[in-house]
Amino acid sequence: MKSVFAAIGLCAVALTFVSGMALAAGDVNLYSYRQPFLIKPMLAQFTKQSGIEVNVVYAKKGMLERIKAEGENTPADAVLTTDVGRLSDMVDAGVLASVKSAKLEAAVAPQYRHPDGLWFALTTRARILFASKERVKPGEVTSYEDLADPKMKGRICIRSGKHLYNISLLASMIAHKGEAQAEKWLRGVKANLARRPQGNDRAQARAVYEGVCDIAIGNNYYMGKMETNEKKPEQKKWAASVNVVFPNQGDRGTHVNISGAAVLKYSKNKENAVKLLEFLVSDSAQKIYAEQNFEYPVKAGVPISPVVKAWGSFKADNINLALVAKHRAQAAKMVDRVGFDQ
């Protein structure tokens, strides 16, 4: 028994130090909310161009707690994330560094970066409507507000109201119209649902295809991924059964969220971390985002994917995203009050 313990102890210690040594000085250490298989091509290109290695921890729930707990000793230099809410939580927690970079400021429009350079958006994604080609007449639904109209009763599909994407949409509604109006809208949508909120964004398009409902809410890049899915041709059918509708083109514009990056306050390697961020807004990296993931590049002038282009251009809601993020907790509570998911 003793030797077993000794062996285990030795292994643990050895592994501890081996994994500690793997991080060489000069590397950029990245905490990423984005999946490794998505960011790998970009990081590989960065390393090829700059000679700087990038080490990654892909994590989701609790990453902010990890950064906070590690404090000044954190090995991480930068974070990569989706959703402005996560970025603003990090701002509030005081873990981000202010970055001044002419390249970043030139590439990213002011509404898509923090005023003090605490974070920068890399891509934008629009929360659009998937409207049945057969059952929704063009022009019948043109705004998020239309979804709450009683004439849409039993015709709408959506994923859980508690999902990040829907929380963000609702928070933008609160920011624009105030809490009372937003709640009225949410109750209206709830009353129009064809089924209890469930599944993911693609599942909503599928439900329209199956005739469960006529109109669904989803992020634009899922539409692109379905349209081009050679391995799963049934998804092409789901996509083919719907029209893309960019809501609120007549007024404030379609709600967009971002994926973004930030440098950490206690980064030991800020210079290289900033280089990584600058690379991520460079033409070549932005092109990978656009072509591979069907997101909108944040840098003007980078061509969007032809698939995305075919849906037409649209007006994005230009509200300050940090403001939207402030209403997130309110939005989550509103979903509870309305009993949206029940």
Add this chain to the structure above:
Amino acid sequence: MALTSKNPNKNPRKNQSGRLKNASSRLLRAGVSVRLVGTTIARFGKYFYRQLDGWTLIALLIALLVAVPLVTVLWLALSPSGDIWSHLASTVLPHYIWTTLLLMLGVGIGVSVIGTGTAWLTTTYRFPGVKIFEWALLLPLAVPAYIIAYIYTDLLEYAGPLQGALRDVMGWKSARDYWFPEIRSLGGAIIMMVLTLYPYVYLLARSSFLEQSTAVLEAGRVLGRGPWRSFIELALPLARPAIVVGVSLALMETLNDFGTVDFFAVQTFTAGIYDVWLNMNNIAGAAQLAVVLMAFVFALIAVERLARKGRRFDSVTGRTGSHRQQLSGWQGFAAVAICLLPVLLGFVLPALVLLDHAINFYEISFEAGFLTHAWNSLLLSSIVALVSVALGLLLAYGVRLSGTNVMKSASRLASIGYAVPGSVLAVGILIPLSSLDHGLDAMSKDLFGIGTGLLFSGTMFALIYGYTTRFMALSHGSVEAGLARITPNMEGAARSLGATRGQTLRRIHLPLLRGSLLTAALIVFVDSMKELPMTMLLRPFNFGTLATHAHQFASDELFEEAALGSLAIVLAGIIPVILLSRAIAGRGKGSQS
């Protein structure tokens, strides 16, 4: 055999305690000289001292180490959480509680019936294929519940092959023409969890049935009990501690599940914890919810213990392995059907679907890192299985020796963390580990002028520690259930023959516990292979496991690409399952002669 009688001599070890105290302890007792501090304190001191021998200390230390994340969660819960409770109470809390209770009830009944029923069939009867069922019934344990949820949603939803075929045959045109049960529902979640969690009960009930003395069942038969009545009146009550452990493990896993309930949009308490934490950015509120959850689970276990207080479940003889009765005709057919169904639905069908996806999406999912991920998973799970079983054994044995209720409660409290969602528990590891690191760093800076940075955080050590605390309920639970079946008279005899406690453990308990220890190692191994939330948060840079590999795809709605990783997890689980089952069955046979 004392089944329901009160045990007049609750702690036979006390008889020998005086004789067996060694010289050093006598010296220490004199040295402490508690008599000086008044009789009350002296009595307390004596009492406390008596408990505080080496074994108790080890048990205490392990319990403390395992309790670290729980204490952290408690500490987080102490911060103010604003109006979160009044908000929850006036909106979704009743719904969360009601849904969670229904889920627990459904899963509890399901796993008890399937687990105990199949365990009884495979231990007492002979029917076609029983040798295969003995181990095959364990296989669903290796399939993560959320994976099975994806698979059945694909098969059973509107566009799935089943409903499609029904529409073709019946001539239905749309969803409005007919009724079909909704898979994404509370009922669906219950079925998914029962299918993957019943093996806990099967495993523990089976090893209990195998260890039951033949004499009891034979006596039952002599007294005219038919097979059904001996099951209900003798075997089942005797196996109760084991079944309870199995069911409570299944229920704790039900409570900590997020993947399945999230996918099915079933709003459980755990979904609420994540919502408060991540959407409302209120970790104190989330920790408070987690504490309530733990208190509830603890109360549940305490009530069950209270209900069988004073009963003993050990058997005097070690003679086991009764003559198995042959089932033939429709009875044999029914037995086969009962055993086949859970294996088919919980393992064969999902594994085939995964295999199909894995082959079709091979180029995408089999990337350079895949084999490294597989190696990481195997290494980590093996280490954790060893460590957990060793610690679980020491904890359970130490508690047994100390014989106090305080220690018993402390050990159970330590393993209650299994009911808490893994990410929350992971934060409970993060915070103390990095505090330790910061302390060492500051000390090193003072002494040598160089900081050490983070020594433990974000390393394999952190992962092993995290896993071990998370899965302590599994190892401690099954070892404790095994220990409960060993009569204290056995160690009393060993001790009066001059064996030390360590020798008694090694020479008496270890051989008798072999099955329980293997069981514990297996379930910890399989669960470690599936572990996701802790791995995600605590891992080092560039480190992945099969579970994280599958998750990166699944979280991007790419279920088919996730299949290879999931299949590898499932396959890795099969080997220990077969080995274990052989070991358990071999033991039953061995003692027959």
